[in-house]
Amino acid sequence: MSLTFFTPGPAELYPTVANHIQSALAEQIGSISHRSAQFRRIYQHTDEQLRALLNVPSTHAILFTGSATEIWERMLQNCVEFESFHCVNGSFSRKFYDTAVDLKKFAHLVEKPLGQGFDYEEFSKVTEGSPKKAEETGDKIRIPEYAELVCLTANETSTGVQMRGVDINKLKRSHRSKLFCVDMVSSAPYHSLDFEEVDSAFFSVQKSFGLPAGLGVWIVNEKCLARAEQLKKQETVIGSYHSLPSLWKNYKNFETPETPNVWNIYLLGKVAEDMNRLGVDHIRKDTDAKARKIYDFLEKADGFEPFVKNTEHRSPTVAVANTKEPAKEIIERVKAQGMLIGSGYGKAKDNQLRIANFPAVSMEQVERLLDALK
């Protein structure tokens, strides 16, 4: 029996993907050279479609890696000599921090309890360690003065907590001297980031883009490149083939340093094109409408409640529910009706559910799921 996947990644394939895979086979995409004009056209097309979808200006390159996890490493390796700063409120934002520790960076963090998120208003405009201005301190979160990179997670997939795009954009505007990197793994293209301000963001393709896993997408600007070049000059190790200067140099020619996942780059361009045909606003509104249905159900239905209390922090793309019944039993019951939902992450496995609300699932499919959950 074929299942509909409401799991938070890998997830349901975008409805057009099966057809695009047949085209890829017919066009022999699995065999073409990554140094051919045909490949360069594919890269360029994917670049243009993502640029249109996410409103990415020409100051930013769009680069490909093996996974979003890899981008945690490459971002820190290329843009941090000593200190990074991390807003942590779940397992994935914590792993971004852990990566900095593994790379022997001096990593600062501010941590929230699971299920809670970050707002712009909580942050001081004054950095930690800088001379105090009385009107700007209080109990606000202060980004350390010497932090070179601020790492935010737009959508914490483990807890279903978002940091809203408007808050991310404002926080960057109030800390222009620092590089900002936003993990939008399970929210792109939902979150609308202002790339005139935000230096870097990244995602993987097996979430909202509904593709098989195996490709990370790194949006990154010239300021990050300049930083990486400066570190390289200072003899800091910034990696090898996937250092920012190496990726960027190849990107200028729509190539990659290594043989990349050509197949997925092709499919991503096709799906982004499909999404642009619908329009990103349409996708965002549709996501909001489906999310309202889901959260409304969770608030009213017996035996469920939304894990995230603050409605502004509730992720539109990954809804997390506390359950009275063991989560496993609910998952099995729904699976018997042809639908798969995710269990809670880590320790929350037994008493939470995660429901992905990616563009690949329709309102009708969401309604069918909620009927099954009743």
Added chain:
Amino acid sequence: MSLTFFTPGPAELYPTVANHIQSALAEQIGSISHRSAQFRRIYQHTDEQLRALLNVPSTHAILFTGSATEIWERMLQNCVEFESFHCVNGSFSRKFYDTAVDLKKFAHLVEKPLGQGFDYEEFSKVTEGSPKKAEETGDKIRIPEYAELVCLTANETSTGVQMRGVDINKLKRSHRSKLFCVDMVSSAPYHSLDFEEVDSAFFSVQKSFGLPAGLGVWIVNEKCLARAEQLKKQETVIGSYHSLPSLWKNYKNFETPETPNVWNIYLLGKVAEDMNRLGVDHIRKDTDAKARKIYDFLEKADGFEPFVKNTEHRSPTVAVANTKEPAKEIIERVKAQGMLIGSGYGKAKDNQLRIANFPAVSMEQVERLLDALK
């Protein structure tokens, strides 16, 4: 028009791949969780099939990365504190060396002119820097005493030069105190390595395995793991999610640290199973028979000659030919007949051809190619 790819990677898809892709779609492989029992069974199956095909003992793990290029970096990062040693005879063995330089290792190399290769007999059993024993020196190549890792390239894809498996195995046996890593990107499963001796080897799937690119396969033993753990303890940076301890820990459960290219891991298991059904000996003999045809043609036909003079160094899987006519014209002529061959690498683009002789192309297809080249 559909083409037959004789390019050295990406290359012709293995004949069964299109069907396996349809199965992957039907089984929803693009959507399944990488933390599910279903994924663990897939990883285990691929591991078992590769283990059987390449005769890999239980001392070695089989790990997945984004590319073989990534494995150059991970191998050096995890197993070299200070010094590595590289046998260089073309662009890809040179890039392995360059990676060590990028990572600020003290990288030694011995370099051969393009088109030439390495034999066991050329190496001294005595290491450079160790007390001389008169009977063991002479003009032989001496591996530096303090080199922690010896990096060999079984098949130099840029020049079509192999180092024979028997020579690699003997060289390791005569230098047991050093870790050995063999790049078999464009030769696996042809080269028969003795994994009782060889510590690590790696390849990518878009060459002999005839799959779309986007997956590197790293075969690596417990000695390498112990070395990485020792470096980690000493506070050396060995990477993060793809450090050897992190990959190995996940591997024990047939999982990966990040969401991997599940699709390709599935396809690789299927193709390795198909190859095991034929038997690796059959594949090696078939490769030899096709290679004889190709080199025989290159020696006799007007306007062509094998680039590699020493027959023992001629790669069975990637044949390189010098051409009288501009390579581009030959490539165009053959393409008009539905076949694609590779140009020479880098500066040899205009006057060399590269013909891949991977398992995906049959003797019949090779004969058709040679007819077209006449």
